[in-house]
Amino acid sequence: MRTMIVDDEIPALKLLEKHVNAQEGLTLIYTTTIGEEVVEKVKELDIELLLLDINIGNVLGIELAEEINRINPTVNIVFVTAYSEYAVTAFEVNAIDYLLKPVTKNRFAKMIKKVGSRKEEKVEQQRPLIFDIFSEGQIFKNQHTLLELRTKKALELLFILWHFSDGGLNKEQLVEYLWPDQVKESSTMMLHTTIYQIRQVFKKNKLQNPIIYKQGRYILTYPVETPLNKLKGLLKEPITLHNIMKVLDIYKERYFAMSDYLWAEEYSQHFHQIVLEYLMKAIKQNCVDQSIMTRILYKFKEDLLLEEDYVEIVYYYYQQNNQHIRAMEFLKETDEYWRNELDIPYSHFIDRLTS
Known part of the structure; x- marks a missing residue:
């Protein structure tokens, strides 16, 4: 050597x-x-x-x-x-x-x-890991094999480094995200232990070291595949029934919604709004059929009921498609939600729609 x-x-x-x-x-x-x-x-x-x-x-x-x-x-x-x-x-x-x-x-x-x-040691060909960011929040070696990490914090650490992939994060930022209530010495030790455990899991699975430390920052270097870029691309394409179905298939839950990561909340809300606006535009342009409309209401009903503009779009969709009974049922559901959940006893908005 x-x-x-x-x-x-x-x-x-x-x-x-x-x-x-x-x-x-x-x-x-x-x-x-x-x-x-x-x-x-x-x-x-x-x-x-x-x-x-x-x-x-x-x-x-x-x-x-x-x-x-x-x-x-x-x-x-x-x-x-x-x-x-x-x-x-x-x-x-x-x-x-x-x-x-x-x-x-x-x-x-x-x-x-x-x-x-x-x-x-023989290292496997560096195929991208699959990050499940719109469902359970898990990491897969391939379509069928889960990468089993020792702790939830190890999983979250990899997700954080991917989320903040533009330049990585320094030690202080990581411990603040992962262990905000711990004293500095304790949280720093837990960070080093977690990184060591991650590297050991990757080594055991014959995968290359996923984390490097460069110029005072931790960086995720292992290739990652997520549905995020594909979904972003679909949202920019022409609105068609086929594309709407793909969007709903990919967007199972909000961004890391099942994990309650505080560092992901802002982007989760931002991206959820983008998806919602896309679907409202699709409904307004009458690009959805009844089955797709049912799926949208099942997934986004509370979001729709919180915005008068969205309620109006859904109401007129049913009216334009000669589903007058369903249109009135939707307004009744809206009125009940506003009364019971938002303490709005009477709405001139609903009166205006039905007049």
Whole structure:
């Protein structure tokens, strides 16, 4: 395995050289004390194993690891440092291991075994995960296989990172969304534990690491397939009976409605209104048949009864299609809802429609 050592402390660098040269299967390609040249040398020399000090002069090893992960995620990165408090940060950038100085022969051998076991792992072709965002709020490996995560928070964390996929989220934002009532130290530990559990589940399922830590932010890098883009596309297409049926088939529930995620509420309400306006336009243009109208009323009845404009659209749809009895029944249902649920004892609006 083509190996490179980066450490600005000469004694530590020489000790690592000794371990590398004594280890069967490793070939020492390059050593340096200069952090600024690391990224270029990794690319130029086709490095497979990088032993990287956390601090190299004015350069942070964590930042170098982020850059190397971005350009070549197959490089095995192992951090070496005298400070144990960097351990959590090291694993955030998906390092394989973390060695404390001075590195002993036995500890070095254990690290190599760990690197070897990862190298032998066969990762499945990176097919997109399927995020069920308009129903139960679950994640599937394929159309029929559920990805079973250990906790509900692990599931929510993946959903959050997908929802905020434009640039990811920092640690403070994530713990505020996931554990708003916990103290900082406790919530931070739970975040690290949850990310570790997610990575272990993906590893067990022979899936690539889904979360990277880059420039202080957590980012979901695994490809995801959801019905959201398809639904957005349908809402922009011409209104036809076929397209309306597709919209209703996809939009089973509001966006993450079954999960009660507070961070999703604003977008859920916004998108629900977009779908509702589309369906009202379809009804107004008389593009729905009786079966579709029944489905719309079943799913959106309360929404329709809360808006006078919507009530009027539905009422005139029935009138225009010679369903006068059904039109009057709908107004009666509206009047009863307003009286019982909204405490509106009398409506001039309904009188106007029937006059």
